[in-house]
Amino acid sequence: METKLLEIKQTIENLLKYLEQYNNGEINYQVNELKKALEIIQSSANYTSKIKEISDIQKNIYPTRGGLSDFYVWRSDEDERIAINKPISELGDTLWNLLK
Template sequence: MNNKFDLLKKQYLVILKEMTRYGSSSNRPQIRQLKNILEFIDEVNSGEVTDEVLEALRRMNNSLYPPHGGLGEFYIWVDDFDERMKLNEPLDKVRDFTWKTLNT
């Protein structure tokens, strides 16, 4: 598999785990799309990563960020501020990584 796709897959797995664990029913569309993205990455596992493949993945990723709600507004809430910051830091890094990797 393309090294870039290996890294992206790991990032999407982190997001999926956290959304499944801490998300609500309003996050179902994003959870479903994350599973679709992971399946897509697995399908191109042995194939060539073309510009078309990257564009398809970029569109799928961008659909996680609708104007309202979605991954851009998802955060983990716990009452303890320090714990909340600790839980959200990896999620913020993962979101930044996937966005920058696919959109720059």
């Protein structure tokens, strides 16, 4: 159980590094929700409560339109664009799978 929370925590921390660096203001809400998820993980709440609260946050960061699933960093240089967006996409997918 705690292993899953550790995986979620590490994924969020890694994802936040990219999002904070490349956020153009479009995903401030999602960044704040991810930070809130980290606070929940660090809290003294029990495992079940933590998972429920973080799952609720998942709905906020992956709405039907917009959110993390639609976040994309544009760069003219294709290699640079891929180098930035690939890890963001992979970490987002990992987080989605951990929380579903």
